[in-house]
Amino acid sequence: NAGVTQTPKFQVLKTGQSMTLQCAQDMNHNSMYWYRQDPGMGLRLIYYSASEGTTDKGEVPNGYNVSRLNKREFSLRLESAAPSQTSVYFCASSEVFSNQPQHFGDGTRLSIL
Amino acid sequence: GESVGLHLPTLSVQEGDNSIINCAYSNSASDYFIWYKQESGKGPQFIIDIRSNMDKRQGQRVTVLLNKTVKHLSLQIAATQPGDSAVYFCAENIRTGGFKTIFGAGTRLFVKA
Numbered sequence: 001n002a003g004v005t006q007t008p009k010f011q012v013l014k015t016g017q018s019m020t021l022q023c024a025q026d027m028n029h030n031s032m033y034w035y036r037q038d039p040g041m042g043l044r045l046i047y048y049s050a051s052e053g054t055t056d057k058g059e060v061p062n063g064y065n066v067s068r069l070n071k072r073e074f075s076l077r078l079e080s081a082a083p084s085q086t087s088v089y090f091c092a093s094s095e096v097f098s099n100q101p102q103h104f105g106d107g108t109r110l111s112i113l
Numbered sequence: 114g115e116s117v118g119l120h121l122p123t124l125s126v127q128e129g130d131n132s133i134i135n136c137a138y139s140n141s142a143s144d145y146f147i148w149y150k151q152e153s154g155k156g157p158q159f160i161i162d163i164r165s166n167m168d169k170r171q172g173q174r175v176t177v178l179l180n181k182t183v184k185h186l187s188l189q190i191a192a193t194q195p196g197d198s199a200v201y202f203c204a205e206n207i208r209t210g211g212f213k214t215i216f217g218a219g220t221r222l223f224v225k226a
Contacts, residue, residue: 043157106156
């Protein structure tokens with residue numbers, strides 16, 4: 001009963017390095033999302049995939065790219081990490097892209113030095 | 114745990130008492146609302162939802178009230194337990210041509226034994 005699985009759980013990068021955050025869901029959900037969570041702020045949407053084969057920008061997409069690899073997997077890539085991207089990143093999924101609760105992974109804690 | 118949730122409003126209640134957590138939402142076009150619970154080091158967890166054609170919805174030990182006139186949402190937790198200690202935040206879904214979810218920053222609930 002895994003739900004949404006994110007890897008890695010923790011990562012420290014140097015400015016300019018690249019990395020990919022992985023996310024997989026086993027609930028056969030159509031829609032997947034990437035958020036960042038910063039202290040004292042609500043979750044902010046980076047990118048989403050309403051259905052397999054589509055991706056769209058959210059509120060804060062700059063510096064990120066995504067790939068919906070298949071129905072289960074949705075990855076987030078930082079091409080050239082910056083200190084402003086230090087955050088906790090959450091992946092989520094929902095059955096459909098509209099008025100449905102989202103199911104979240106436990107996050108990736110990313111620090112960029 | 115990490116520093117997510119710094120400077121949030123805090124509610125402290127005695128074990129066994131009822132808790133009421135409030136949320137003011139922003140958009141009169143919002144038609145779906147969700148409450149999430151987030152424990153330290155974990156991802157948000159769905160608690161209960163309500164659609165805009167309803168005023169009240171009950172779950173197990175939780176009740177959500179929606180007042181569309183003043184754009185206010187509340188979460189009531191009956192017989193609060195130590196395991197209820199967490200950050201609680203609301204989310205609103207807005208239909209504005211497309212579809213958008215806005216998350217609140219949250220309220221930290223402390224339950225005193």
